[in-house]
Amino acid sequence: MNALEVEGLEKSFGGVKAVDGISFVVEEGKTVGIIGPNGAGKTTVFNLITGFYRVDRGRILFYGKNITRTQPYKLPHLGIARTFQNLRLFSNLSVFENVLSAILKKDGYNVVSSVFRTADYFMKEGKAEKKARELIEFFQLSGKENYPANNLPYGEQRRLEIARALALQPKILLVDEPGAGMNPREVQDLLQTLREVKERFSLSIVIIEHQMGLVMNISDKVVVMDFGEKIMEGTPGEVKKDKRVIEAYLGEEFI
Amino acid sequence: MELLGYIFQQCINGLQLGAVYALIALGYTMVYGVLRLINFAHGDIFMLGAFIAYYLLSRFTLPIYVVFVLTMICTALAGYIIEKVAYKPLRNAPKISLLITAVGVSLFLEYFLSLKAVFTPNYIAFPRPFEVEAFDLSLFTITNVQLIIFSITGVSLGLLYLLVYKTKQGTAMRAVSYDKEIASLMGINIDATVSLTFIVGASLAGVGGILYGIAYPQINVFMGVMPGIKSFIAAVLGGIGIIHGAVLGGFIIGLSEVFVSAFLSSTFRDGVIFVILFLVLLLKPTGIFGKRIDKV
Amino acid sequence: MNFFWEARKVILLSVLIYLSVKAIFFFGYVSQYIEQITLYALIVILASLGLNVIYGYTGQFSLGHAAFYGIGAYVSAYLTKIFSIENIFAYIPILFISGAAAGLIGYLIGIPILRLRDDFLAIATLGFGTLVRVLLDNSDKFSEVFGGSRGFVGIPRLTTFELAFVIVIFLILITHNLIYSRYGLFWRCIKNDELASASIGINTFSMKLMAFTYGCFLAGIGGALYANLYTFLHPSNFDILKSIDFLIIVIVGGMGSIAGTIYAGLIWVGFIEGLRIVLPAEVVDLRWVFIPLLLIALMMWKPYGLMTKGRN
Numbered sequence: 001m002n003a004l005e006v007e008g009l010e011k012s013f014g015g016v017k018a019v020d021g022i023s024f025v026v027e028e029g030k031t032v033g034i035i036g037p038n039g040a041g042k043t044t045v046f047n048l049i050t051g052f053y054r055v056d057r058g059r060i061l062f063y064g065k066n067i068t069r070t071q072p073y074k075l076p077h078l079g080i081a082r083t084f085q086n087l088r089l090f091s092n093l094s095v096f097e098n099v100l101s102a103i104l105k106k107d108g109y110n111v112v113s114s115v116f117r118t119a120d121y122f123m124k125e126g127k128a129e130k131k132a133r134e135l136i137e138f139f140q141l142s143g144k145e146n147y148p149a150n151n152l153p154y155g156e157q158r159r160l161e162i163a164r165a166l167a168l169q170p171k172i173l174l175v176d177e178p179g180a181g182m183n184p185r186e187v188q189d190l191l192q193t194l195r196e197v198k199e200r201f202s203l204s205i206v207i208i209e210h211q212m213g214l215v216m217n218i219s220d221k222v223v224v225m226d227f228g229e230k231i232m233e234g235t236p237g238e239v240k241k242d243k244r245v246i247e248a249y250l251g252e253e254f255i
Numbered sequence: 256m257e258l259l260g261y262i263f264q265q266c267i268n269g270l271q272l273g274a275v276y277a278l279i280a281l282g283y284t285m286v287y288g289v290l291r292l293i294n295f296a297h298g299d300i301f302m303l304g305a306f307i308a309y310y311l312l313s314r315f316t317l318p319i320y321v322v323f324v325l326t327m328i329c330t331a332l333a334g335y336i337i338e339k340v341a342y343k344p345l346r347n348a349p350k351i352s353l354l355i356t357a358v359g360v361s362l363f364l365e366y367f368l369s370l371k372a373v374f375t376p377n378y379i380a381f382p383r384p385f386e387v388e389a390f391d392l393s394l395f396t397i398t399n400v401q402l403i404i405f406s407i408t409g410v411s412l413g414l415l416y417l418l419v420y421k422t423k424q425g426t427a428m429r430a431v432s433y434d435k436e437i438a439s440l441m442g443i444n445i446d447a448t449v450s451l452t453f454i455v456g457a458s459l460a461g462v463g464g465i466l467y468g469i470a471y472p473q474i475n476v477f478m479g480v481m482p483g484i485k486s487f488i489a490a491v492l493g494g495i496g497i498i499h500g501a502v503l504g505g506f507i508i509g510l511s512e513v514f515v516s517a518f519l520s521s522t523f524r525d526g527v528i529f530v531i532l533f534l535v536l537l538l539k540p541t542g543i544f545g546k547r548i549d550k551v
Numbered sequence: 552m553n554f555f556w557e558a559r560k561v562i563l564l565s566v567l568i569y570l571s572v573k574a575i576f577f578f579g580y581v582s583q584y585i586e587q588i589t590l591y592a593l594i595v596i597l598a599s600l601g602l603n604v605i606y607g608y609t610g611q612f613s614l615g616h617a618a619f620y621g622i623g624a625y626v627s628a629y630l631t632k633i634f635s636i637e638n639i640f641a642y643i644p645i646l647f648i649s650g651a652a653a654g655l656i657g658y659l660i661g662i663p664i665l666r667l668r669d670d671f672l673a674i675a676t677l678g679f680g681t682l683v684r685v686l687l688d689n690s691d692k693f694s695e696v697f698g699g700s701r702g703f704v705g706i707p708r709l710t711t712f713e714l715a716f717v718i719v720i721f722l723i724l725i726t727h728n729l730i731y732s733r734y735g736l737f738w739r740c741i742k743n744d745e746l747a748s749a750s751i752g753i754n755t756f757s758m759k760l761m762a763f764t765y766g767c768f769l770a771g772i773g774g775a776l777y778a779n780l781y782t783f784l785h786p787s788n789f790d791i792l793k794s795i796d797f798l799i800i801v802i803v804g805g806m807g808s809i810a811g812t813i814y815a816g817l818i819w820v821g822f823i824e825g826l827r828i829v830l831p832a833e834v835v836d837l838r839w840v841f842i843p844l845l846l847i848a849l850m851m852w853k854p855y856g857l858m859t860k861g862r863n
Contacts, residue, residue, distance in 0.1 A: 071749075074752075088744050090748075114728055114733065115725050115728045358795060484681055488678065536674075
């Protein structure tokens with residue numbers, strides 16, 4: 001079964017057609033990269049899939065289930081997690097709390113337990129804290145648990161956002177330009193992190209990225225967008241050589 | 256036929272009240288447009304206008320148009336000072352701080368003027384500068400007071416439209432309300448534009464205060480509170496930040512208030528305004544003329 | 552059970568405070584008036600705590616908190632008067648009914664208005680606060696007992712220091728447990744970034760509503776204690792000035808800090824009442840001129856800095 005199926009998505013803002021009938025499929029366990037010039041509609045597609053924008057036309061299926069009109073906060077429960085292009089951490093919360101929040105959302109206790117501090121509360125809090133520490137360690141953020149999230153260097157903040165998303169134990173992870181604003185060294189570290197994520201957690205990944213060195217090396221399949229449409233789809237090797245793709249990027253550097 | 260006449264009469268009364276609300280609502284909407292600030296002190300500028308006029312009329316014998324001009328100058332000055340002293344220093348602070356400061360200014364004005372040494376918290380009779388004459392048109396009666404209100408409001412709105420749509424300064428105001436950063440990059444002096452907005456808004460509120468004093472000649476330092484809230488709701492109803500929205504909203508609120516009072520009961524006259532507010536916020540928070548805002 | 556064991560330090564401290572305060576009262580060091588003010592401070596702390604949950608933790612700017620305080624007050628006043636309650640044990644359920652009434656109305660109002668973004672929420676809560684004030688002014692049209700703008704008289708005096716102290720400490724503990732649980736964490740997440748909160752599965756609307764309802768519940772209980780302390784209610788006690796009082800306490804105490812709210816509440820009540828005692832009669836009204844100026848100065852001094860970091 002396909003993890004994610006996007007069929008004929010369309011979205012307009014006022015007179016501007018941001019997404020004009022895009023379709024693609026993410027097979028279970030695979031990584032799909034989405035590339036394209038700025039303004040191609042990539043993040044809009046993410047926002048449509050995750051319910052932050054309303055779909056004008058088209059459908060989205062997640063393991064066969066129609067999630068086109070599902071509200072954003074219900075998706076993690078189904079197994080969908082995402083990060084944001086402009087980084088949306090809980091900046092005034094600590095690193096630990098950022099990760100803990102996602103875990104406690106998934107496996108929490110109820111109000112009565114909280115107020116009366118029942119055994120259930122302690123057990124679940126304990127488990128959650130343990131899991132949070134494990135994740136923090138996996139993402140090499142140990143030692144910084146109590147730092148406010150916005151005190152971390154930029155690259156680590158990006159890692160933290162991914163850690164928080166993974167704390168949800170998702171079946172699919174949508175990562176939006178995780179390499180944005182990073183220097184080449186940080187990009188390499190990120191690539192390594194994503195590889196380890198693929199190995200350690202079995203999940204599907206969809207990644208939007210401009211850094212070709214990152215996306216081409218991690219994706220099983222690449223979807224190329226321009227002007228809201230898919231202009232080509234194939235393996236990284238095929239995409240690199242495709243004339244249409246090169247044209248769309250005319251003037252931009254390829255790694 | 257009598258019912259028709261009664262309805263027409265209430266329309267006239269409603270438009271009279273609505274005119275005052277419209278004048279006040281304009282100040283709210285313009286300031287929100289350029290600063291995204293709800294100027295809670297605006298209703299007190301209205302009150303200030305009424306009191307300044309009262310002071311001028313009771314202490315000096317001046318022709319009425321002089322009173323108007325002087326009052327407008329004073330309220331404009333008040334608006335300018337408040338902006339410079341209380342709001343400008345917080346221009347880049349979180350919006351909540353600005354809101355709270357505005358509330359502080361409002362309360363300060365009210366309680367300072369309510370001191371026994373100043374105007375006291377009591378109701379004061381506003382000296383009407385002329386005799387009331389009623390003109391009996393068969394369906395309804397209209398008074399000279401109402402005619403004055405309509406004509407002055409009309410003139411004010413006309414001048415406002417000229418300013419906002421036909422002058423460079425007005426265009427600057429509109430530009431700043433669309434996008435402050437880009438406007439400043441285009442060379443528009445933000446400080447001057449904001450000051451102008453406050454000056455214009457405050458003088459309109461001052462006019463509203465005088466008209467209110469003439470129409471309902473009992474004034475009181477807390478008189479700005481309810482009309483302020485209602486005018487603000489009118490601005491929200493029409494579409495906050497949109498000038499013709501404030502005008503339309505003001506008249507709608509004025510008419511609603513008078514009609515509910517006439518046909519239901521005067522107990523509910525204030526209540527109905529809040530029902531309107533909740534309906535607007537529920538159904539279309541951006542108001543009648545507002546555009547829908549999409550989620551992020 | 553667990554609840555009391557976890558809270559043992561607070562309970563111990565509370566007992567100490569209680570004993571000290573009682574001693575001071577008993578030996579007559581202070582007047583009746585000061586005793587009443589101490590009780591009032593407890594009540595104000597409780598209501599402000601409610602606003603702290605709504606605004607300090609969850610980030611929802613409410614300018615109408617006094618309305619819920621008033622609802623609790625009038626409900627308790629009405630019930631205790633018409634049922635001629637004299638017994639404290641009969642009063643306790645009424646306390647909670649009053650709180651529940653305020654909470655319920657908070658819930659009903661919250662459903663439409665909590666979807667609005669901050670300016671509009673401020674307007675809506677201000678509007679609601681004014682509406683409640685208008686309703687209270689006209690309340691004698693519903694029933695003579697309420698007294699309308701003449702005020703509600705003859706409320707049984709039931710609030711004692713013991714009762715208020717125990718109830719407030721208990722509610723502080725409950726609030727503390729909520730805040731330092733995943734619910735408090737979610738509230739702080741929402742305040743930080745609503746979209747990110749949704750992206751990790753938090754039903755932000757439902758959490759906001761929960762915070763709002765709970766905060767209004769606390770305000771309602773505070774109002775009820777107030778009504779049965781002063782035995783007289785007037786609608787003008789529940790207007791925007793009162794809402795601002797609570798707001799000042801929350802902001803000065805450091806939003807997102809329970810201890811801060813407690814200290815700020817004590818300081819604020821002490822300050823206001825202190826001014827009343829200290830200032831000669833002609834000048835007493837100047838308080839209301841200085842408070843807004845203080846507010847403005849406060850905003851100028853710390854426009855950003857009144858946010859405290861959330862603790863874990």
